[in-house]
Amino acid sequence: MSQKSLSVISTPVRHFTIQLSATRRGARLARLLAERQLDEWGEPYEAAGHVVAELASNAVLHGRVQGRDFRLGMKLHPDRTLRVEVTDARGDRMPRVPDPVADNAERGRGLRIVSAYAARWGVEAAPAHAKTVWAELSPDRGPS
Numbered sequence: 001m002s003q004k005s006l007s008v009i010s011t012p013v014r015h016f017t018i019q020l021s022a023t024r025r026g027a028r029l030a031r032l033l034a035e036r037q038l039d040e041w042g043e044p045y046e047a048a049g050h051v052v053a054e055l056a057s058n059a060v061l062h063g064r065v066q067g068r069d070f071r072l073g074m075k076l077h078p079d080r081t082l083r084v085e086v087t088d089a090r091g092d093r094m095p096r097v098p099d100p101v102a103d104n105a106e107r108g109r110g111l112r113i114v115s116a117y118a119a120r121w122g123v124e125a126a127p128a129h130a131k132t133v134w135a136e137l138s139p140d141r142g143p144s
């Protein structure tokens with residue numbers, strides 16, 4: 001076994017998870033906490049900050065159910081791929097990339113921003129009729 005493969009095996013996946021109120025304040029806090037955690041891990045956070053902001057904002061705007069929170073999760077893998085997951089209470093409302101929007105439109109760009117930063121993204125069913133929208137960011141990936 002090579003030294004490189006030993007370092008990959010011994011490097012653990014780092015996890016961060018927090019439950020936040022499904023409010024605009026909760027969405028802002030999600031981005032702030034994600035950036036702080038990535039800084040603590042010694043990882044760049046600008047791209048991830050944009051992705052977290054968009055997914056958290058969508059959870060609050062489109063996935064909110066009165067009295068239920070949303071959850072932010074991040075996993076940093078040994079190859080430095082970052083997986084961001086946002087789980088909201090509306091499993092019946094699946095995200096989709098809308099048709100192109102006007103330059104002065106106030107909405108409709110969130111998932112386009114996620115697509116620009118993420119190597120890939122998707123949605124999965126979660127327990128209790130919820131859904132998890134996830135995005136994976138490569139360590140060398142900027143907006144495309």
